[in-house]
Amino acid sequence: MGLRASRLASMTQLLNETEFASWHHLVDSLPERSFDQVAVLAAVALAAPAVVISLWGNQGWVVKGASGLSPAQGKWGDPFGLPTLPQAAWVVPDTMLDPRFKQEASVAGPPHLRFYAGVPLTLESGLTVGTLAVMDTSPRDGLTEHQAHLLGHVASLIVEQLHARRETARQQGLERLHHDVIHNVQDVVFQTDSRGCWSFLNSAWSRLTGHDTQSSLGRSALEFIHPDDQAQVQQAFGTVLTGQAATCRQHVRHVTAGGAFAWFDVYARAVHDSQGRVTGAAGTLRDITGAKQAELHLRAEKADLERRVREHTHELAQLSAQAQHDALRDPLTGLGNRTMFQHRLRGLLEDGWPARRAAVVLLDCDRFKQLNDTFGHSAGDELLRLVAGRLAREVRGPDTLSRLGGDEFGLLLGGVDTPEMALGVMQRVLRVVQQTATVQGREWPVQVSAGVVLLHDQDHAVDEVLRNADIALCHAKRRTRDKVEVFKVSMHTALLARTELEDDLRQALRNGDLHPHYQPLVRVQDGHLVGFEALARWNHPERGPISPAEFIPVAEDSGLIIDLDRAIFEQACAQYQQWQAAGLMSAPLTLSSNASARQFLLPDFAPFVQATLARTGLSANLVHLEITESLILEQSHVVTANLAALQALGVHLHIDDFGTGYSSLAYVQRLAASALKIDRSFTNRIGQAEAGEELVRAILGMARALGMHVVAEGVETDEQWVWLREVGCDLAQGFHFSRPLAALDAEALVQRAALEAVKAFSPA
Secondary structure (H helix, E strand, O other): OHHHHHHHHHEEEEEEHHHHOOHHHHHHHOOOOOHHHHHHHHHHHHHHOOOEEEEEOOOEEEEEEEEOOOOHHHHHHHOOOOOOOOOOEEEOOHHHOOOOOOOOOOHOOOOOOOEEEEEEEEEEOOOEEEEEEEEEEEOOOOHHHHHHHHHHHHOOOOOOOHHHHHOOHHHHHHHHHHHHHHHHOEEEEEEEOOOOOEEEEHHHHHHHOOOOOHHHHHEHHHEEEEEHHHHHHHHHHHHHEEEEEEEEEEHHHHEOOOOOOOEEEEEOOOOOOOOOOOEEEEEEEEOOHHHHHHHHHHHHOHHHHHHHEEEEOOOOOOOOHHHHEEEEEEEEOOOOHHHHHHHHHHHHHHHOOOOOOEEEEEEEEEOHHHHHHHHHHHHHHHHHHHHHHHHHHOOOOOEEEEEEEEEEEEEEOOOOOOOOHHHHHHHHHHHOOOEEEEEEEEEEOOOOEEEEEEEHOOOOOHHHHHHHHHHHHHHHHOOOOOOEEEHHHHHHHHHHHHHHHHHHHHHHHHOOEEEEEEEEEEEOOOOOEEEEEEEEEEEEOOOOOEEEEHHHHHHHHHHHHHHHHHHHHHHHHHHHHHHHHOOOOOOOOOEEEEHHHHHHHHHHHHHHHHHHHHHHHOHHEEEEEEEEEEHHHHHHHHHHHHHHHHHOOOOOEEEEEEEOOOHHHHHHHHHHOEEEEEEEEOOOOOOOOOHHHHHHHHHHHHHHHHEEEEEOOOOOOOOOOOHHHHHHHHOEEEOOOOOOOOOHHHHHHHHHHHHHHOOOOOOO
């Protein structure tokens, strides 16, 4: 028995005779146009010159549908080289390189097939009845994931329709198959008549362009093309419609229903009738707007980038172009990456003077995480590309610009050897980079911080130089303006001290060494004591009392502020419980306590407050949690849930240090705070600057309009108190009334009659 005969016998054995009999009328019938249409669509979607749908019948393989070469041009019904009916996808990238297939007639002779990819048509019963095959006269690397998925999807739809054909009319089943294939692809599938007018458009047309599909039919495809692209499209498309070319492919702009422009990858191939005459064209439109915009954005940098590549050719001569791209380039921005940056820096450090007349600069984008969290990583990527472009345009030829990772960039500036020169260069660069940008259609304020290290001051390795630049960058980020810092040795010394302080603070929180002191709050009009603010105090076992101005920023930066706030709140509530139990509070006194914005990002914050109040018996309406304006910027649903839960408990919210941060009336209202606390920087201007007094008046007026109370912080003089009383301020605190008191001293104040205790401070 010959090879082909044995192959046919083994294939036939796979088919169950009873199951096969039910397909006899379908398998052994002639090829059908409706199957041809499915093959054409698969050919268009996969950009293949030939697609064959074959079924196994009594007489062997039967071609039910094909696109491309006719059966006479090759034995298309036989999935060549397959010893049995395939039970899984079968891909032959190049038949001439595979000894199993290169002797096949359709490979060695016409139509000289070089590529084959097929998937079995398998029924629900497990019976394989045929194949869907994609063929090409040129070899390919294989199928992309998208193409493989599409090929499998088309095969699944064909099998589904084959099942339906046993219960429904033949034409209805194939029409449903045709519709499913067309309308399940992500790309626009189209067909035109011989004049180039739309005769078919799938549903993706409306989804991607906004144009109504039905009203678009019959209209010339050129009507929807950008005017600047119409000539080239007409020329290329015309070669297909006139039979001069079998296919064409172009990137063109389409006008959307909203008047905007969307980029599409257009692929079209000629459609022939049975006599071989061109009756129109069919193809796909793939939306490539995002990729095209990135390409156009990078094109502006092309000349400068090419010049820099030429200058660095000798250094990178041993690397191939692909290795250079993979090893030394950042794929998002096209800039050099961390490896390239460190390589260049290492060279400068090894060359010595005068090569060290240079500066290392680390830059990062402020509020980048907020942009990512709010609008998604695609928005963050767009901002990084924009910042990279602006930086690249400001960098001189010999300088090096790299993206080091995340939102961090690195600069190597030549010819810079003094702090003044470094600051001058970077302030000029930042003025350009920090112009407002449009990110995904929204305006976004670009803010960049920069840390600078002068190389002639450095005798360290690359890692230490970058560490010092990072230290300077951290100092720059704390500035509110001109956010550039040049590294000084004292910064590293301070960092070591800060790290030691952080370790001590962590241990102090474990040991319970931090305690609240209580600063009285008084009613401005009569000086009555109305409550206390609990303020954290730390008596270090070796260093003695440490100023809150020193350890609070460390707590905030390290995240220890969460444990610190909670420890102070719990101790203060317990102290109030003791005073109440001792009968010392003849009149209720409020308790104000600080709550970091980080607390509100934790789902357990409101439950923690509720549990503490329940444990100590302190009434929720006496508790005032002081929050900063930074909480206004947090859009998290966890923040919203915590705010709602605290308000439901009856806890009051006070906005601390009002006027020093991000103040928006709309957001202030959203927080539903009951009071604003005027920052001491404004209180200090009372009696000193008329503008400062007017600002305080404005805050008071705004608070009244919103139904809120006002607390003045930092009242230190009798003159300030008198002025606040005249303008109607509600409450005040400050050294003029009392410094923060230890628990025993605060208890002594509570024991005295509140009226008599505070009236001693009453102005004459």
